[in-house]
Amino acid sequence: MAAENSSHLLQVPPPRFPTHHTTGDLPPQARILCEILSTAPVHEVEASLASTQIRPEPEIVQQVLKLSYNTPSAAAKFFRWSGMAQKHTGYSWNLMVDLLGKNKLFEPMWDAIRSMKQEGLLSLTTFVSVFENYCIAGRFDEAVMTFDVMERYGIQPDIIAVNSLLSAMCREDNHTAKALEFFERIKANIPPDADSFAILLEGWEKEGNVANAKHTFGEMVIRVGWSPQYMFAYDAFLNTLVRGAQGDEAIKFLQVMKGKNCLPGLRFFSNALDIFAKQNDSAHAIMLWDIMVGGGLVPNLTMYNVMIGLLTSANDIDNAFRLLDDMVFHGAFPDSLTYNMIFECLIKNKKVREVGKFFIEMVKNEWPPTPANFTAAIKMLFDGDDPEMAIEIWKYMAKNNISPRDDGANAVLLGFCNLGRLTDLRRYIEKMIDERIIIYESTMTKVKNAFYKEGRSARDIYDHISRKWKSSYL
Numbered sequence: 334m335a336a337e338n339s340s341h342l343l344q345v346p347p348p349r350f351p352t353h354h355t356t357g358d359l360p361p362q363a364r365i366l367c368e369i370l371s372t373a374p375v376h377e378v379e380a381s382l383a384s385t386q387i388r389p390e391p392e393i394v395q396q397v398l399k400l401s402y403n404t405p406s407a408a409a410k411f412f413r414w415s416g417m418a419q420k421h422t423g424y425s426w427n428l429m430v431d432l433l434g435k436n437k438l439f440e441p442m443w444d445a446i447r448s449m450k451q452e453g454l455l456s457l458t459t460f461v462s463v464f465e466n467y468c469i470a471g472r473f474d475e476a477v478m479t480f481d482v483m484e485r486y487g488i489q490p491d492i493i494a495v496n497s498l499l500s501a502m503c504r505e506d507n508h509t510a511k512a513l514e515f516f517e518r519i520k521a522n523i524p525p526d527a528d529s530f531a532i533l534l535e536g537w538e539k540e541g542n543v544a545n546a547k548h549t550f551g552e553m554v555i556r557v558g559w560s561p562q563y564m565f566a567y568d569a570f571l572n573t574l575v576r577g578a579q580g581d582e583a584i585k586f587l588q589v590m591k592g593k594n595c596l597p598g599l600r601f602f603s604n605a606l607d608i609f610a611k612q613n614d615s616a617h618a619i620m621l622w623d624i625m626v627g628g629g630l631v632p633n634l635t636m637y638n639v640m641i642g643l644l645t646s647a648n649d650i651d652n653a654f655r656l657l658d659d660m661v662f663h664g665a666f667p668d669s670l671t672y673n674m675i676f677e678c679l680i681k682n683k684k685v686r687e688v689g690k691f692f693i694e695m696v697k698n699e700w701p702p703t704p705a706n707f708t709a710a711i712k713m714l715f716d717g718d719d720p721e722m723a724i725e726i727w728k729y730m731a732k733n734n735i736s737p738r739d740d741g742a743n744a745v746l747l748g749f750c751n752l753g754r755l756t757d758l759r760r761y762i763e764k765m766i767d768e769r770i771i772i773y774e775s776t777m778t779k780v781k782n783a784f785y786k787e788g789r790s791a792r793d794i795y796d797h798i799s800r801k802w803k804s805s806y807l
Contacts, residue, residue: 362387363396370397370407378410389415391422398428405436423454430459434466439475442466450486457488461497468501473511476501480515495523499532509536513545527557531566538569543577546570559593568601575605580617587624596628599636606639615647634665641671645678653678672700680709685717692726701735702726708740715748723748731768739771746776750783755791758783762798766805777802 359367365385373381387393394415401408412429415421421429426449433442442463449455460483467476480498483490495516502512512533516525530553537546550570557563567590574583583605590596602625609618622640625632632640637660644653653675660667672695679688688710695701702710707730714723727745730738742765749758762780765772777799784795 359396359400360393363393363400366393366397366411367400370401370404370411373407375406375410378407379414382411382414389418391419391425394421394425395428398425398432402432402435405432405438408432409441420452421454423449423456426452426454427456427458427462431462431466434462435469437466437470439467439472446486455486455488457491457494457497460486460488460494461501464498464501465504468505468508471505473502473508477515480519490523492523492526492529495519495525496528496532499529503532503536503539507540509533509540509542509545512536513549525556527553527560527563527566530557531563531569534566534569534573538573538576541573541577543573543579546573547582559590559595561595563595564597567595568597571597571601572604572608575608578612578614580609580612580614580620584617584620584624587621591624591628596624596630599625599630599632602630602632603636603639606636606643610639610643613643613646615643615649618643619652631663632665634660634668634671637665638668638670638674642674645674648678648682650675650678650682650684667698667700669700669703672698673703673706676702676706677709680706680713683713683717685714685719685722688714689719689722689725692722696729701729701733704730704735704737704741707735707738708744711741711744711748715744715751720748720752720754739773742770743773743776746772747779750779753783755784755787755794759794759798763801766798766801769805772802 362385366382366387366389369378369381369385389397394412397411398408401411408429412421412425426445430442430445430449433439433445446455446459446463449459460479463479464476467473467479476498480490480494483494488494499512499516502515503509516529516533520529530549533549534546534553537543537549546569550566553563553566571583571586574580574586587596602621605621606618609615609621618640622632637656641653641656644650644656657667657671657675660671672691676688676691676695679691692702692710701707707726710726711723714720714726723745727741729735730741735741746758746762746765749755749761758780762772780798781795784791784798
């Protein structure tokens with residue numbers, strides 16, 4: 334078993350078995366036999382099968398068995414009936430053993446194994462199936478017992494058998510410790526390989542057991558050394574550290590791995606960045622990023638956006654801009670999310686001059702702000718003594734029919750109110766009313782206060798605006 338296949342061993346089998354009803358391309362003979370197994374009373378199965386006069390060729394037998402896991406008693410009758418026509422292949426026997434095991438019919442399963450021994454058809458595949466089905470049933474001691482008796486049945490227990498049993502144990506939730514117990518007992522007689530450690534490390538990763546992962550990884554390095562071929566093991570170990578909020582340890586091991594030419598691939602770095610982002614850990618994310626890029630890996634747009642999002646959340650604008658400048662050199666072109674995360678951060682930190690300059694860059698690159706960021710920028714620029722840029726942003730919003738724009742419009746009106754620019758206030762509010770933009774009552778209250786404190790003529794202007802505003806809703 335190659336190292337790259339170790340993670341496959343931890344995949345969970347489907348909880349429900351397929352039947353002939355869900356398989357459209359089944360040959361007619363196999364479909365007829367499956368129909369009998371699923372509908373005929375068990376005591377009538379063999380007679381019904383015989384009445385079909387179908388010759389059960391090995392391929393048909395295998396197809397029927399694969400689709401009869403839900404009817405084990407009928408499947409056993411079918412197996413006996415088809416075996417009278419011609420001897421079963423080892424594959425058919427293994428299917429039958431697996432079918433019985435999946436249905437927890439362990440005594441008949443062992444009867445089948447003994448028959449296979451007499452026929453000289455036993456193989457490691459047979460015992461791998463037994464390991465898996467005992468572990469699925471939670472009967473781990475019997476799975477280990479099966480390993481211990483393999484030699485009596487003529488199958489030499491080797492490292493593939495060891496790893497198959499370890500995988501079957503670790504696949505079940507919270508039983509990696511049971512796998513470790515078996516591993517400790519057997520490793521003196523059958524030396525573990527990289528897959529053995531990868532399976533255990535994936536188990537510790539699933540359980541989030543940092544302490545045991547460190548111990549297993551340490552033993553792995555001593556026993557099998559370092560190699561880029563062991564990447565599944567390295568990924569599992571590093572993921573356990575990162576998820577366990579052990580960022581310092583993860584970075585330390587990454588630096589060692591880089592020196593051993595065993596740096597993980599982009600998949601690990603992408604997952605780790607996502608985890609650091611959820612943990613709001615920008616410090617370790619930056620170190621991780623620098624190791625990744627320094628190791629020659631090229632991040633993609635999604636990874637850039639995760640990193641920039643983390644940096645802007647931490648108000649680390651300088652590093653966010655550094656990544657923005659680097660993106661194009663790595664063939665990852667910024668998108669709307671990239672620009673808007675940085676724009677939002679500039680607004681939040683009241684970077685008045687930078688907001689204006691960055692807005693121009695966004696528009697130039699055809700990635701304008703989101704409606705929410707338009708509004709936030711307008712408010713901030715009015716408050717930050719750059720009303721002209723706020724107006725420019727509003728004009729862009731209006732000219733390009735950015736929608737929804739009601740919040741942005743109200744922000745402009747409130748800005749004019751606060752500055753006492755009544756001429757602009759009147760001109761803009763009347764135009765907005767004409768364009769059926771919704772002016773909020775709270776905004777109208779501020780507009781009223783701004784005009785009313787300027788004397789009688791200003792009050793008349795407001796009253797005219799108010800009547801126009803009210804009539805627009807009729």
